[in-house]
Amino acid sequence: KAGVTQTPRYLIKTRGQQVTLSCSPISGHRSVSWYQQTPGQGLQFLFEYFSETQRNKGNFPGRFSGRQFSNSRSEMNVSTLELGDSALYLCASSLGPSTGELFFGEGSRLTVL
Amino acid sequence: DQQVKQNSPSLSVQEGRISILNCDYTNSMFDYFLWYKKYPAEGPTFLISISSIKDKNEDGRFTVFLNKSAKHLSLHIVPSQPGDSAVYFCAASGGDNDMRFGAGTRLTVKP
Numbered sequence: 001k002a003g004v005t006q007t008p009r010y011l012i013k014t015r016g017q018q019v020t021l022s023c024s025p026i027s028g029h030r031s032v033s034w035y036q037q038t039p040g041q042g043l044q045f046l047f048e049y050f051s052e053t054q055r056n057k058g059n060f061p062g063r064f065s066g067r068q069f070s071n072s073r074s075e076m077n078v079s080t081l082e083l084g085d086s087a088l089y090l091c092a093s094s095l096g097p098s099t100g101e102l103f104f105g106e107g108s109r110l111t112v113l
Numbered sequence: 114d115q116q117v118k119q120n121s122p123s124l125s126v127q128e129g130r131i132s133i134l135n136c137d138y139t140n141s142m143f144d145y146f147l148w149y150k151k152y153p154a155e156g157p158t159f160l161i162s163i164s165s166i167k168d169k170n171e172d173g174r175f176t177v178f179l180n181k182s183a184k185h186l187s188l189h190i191v192p193s194q195p196g197d198s199a200v201y202f203c204a205a206s207g208g209d210n211d212m213r214f215g216a217g218t219r220l221t222v223k224p
Binding site for chain 1: 154
């Protein structure tokens with residue numbers, strides 16, 4: 001079956017702009033989590049969605065937001081982009097919330113100029 | 114707050130020898146631990162896991178050890194192969210906590 005799909009894979013934005021990233025989970029998976037990966041910081045948890053509800057949120061400013069649709073697809077949005085937002089944004093899906101193994105997509109690499 | 118810590122950013126070993134990657138955690142609610150492997154330009158992939166009711170789990174060349182009292186786990190790779198060269202992330206979850214990851218350890222296996 002198809003894996004986790006993230007779009008776009010690469011994008012370049014300028015400071016002050018906003019960006020929306022999309023994630024389609026594995027079929028049947030209802031939980032989607034988002035992580036930010038930067039060099040030396042590992043994977044920083046952004047938020048987790050299950051059944052269209054945000055279950056957990058990491059320690060990120062309100063400029064970072066997300067949502068999940070009824071088909072389990074998820075989007076995350078970053079407004080008023082800053083240079084420090086340049087990172088690889090990874091989406092992961094799982095059968096249920098905070099359970100078991102996460103399956104990751106290949107990520108969306110965002111560069112903010 | 115870094116609830117999962119991997120204090121070694123990098124590790125280099127010779128092909129055929131043992132690789133030992135370490136991880137510490139602070140949250141006593143964590144009861145499920147995983148290791149992920151990541152190649153460049155790819156998402157992390159699941160490698161091996163262990164629940165808190167066990168102290169060892171083995172899968173082929175990979176073994177994970179858990180020391181709950183020390184809040185420490187380690188991943189042993191024996192024998193190491195050049196294809197094992199990647200970044201390894203330790204992760205933990207439990208209670209109502211989301212899955213937390215360490216900063217990763219870059220393993221280089223030299224031929």
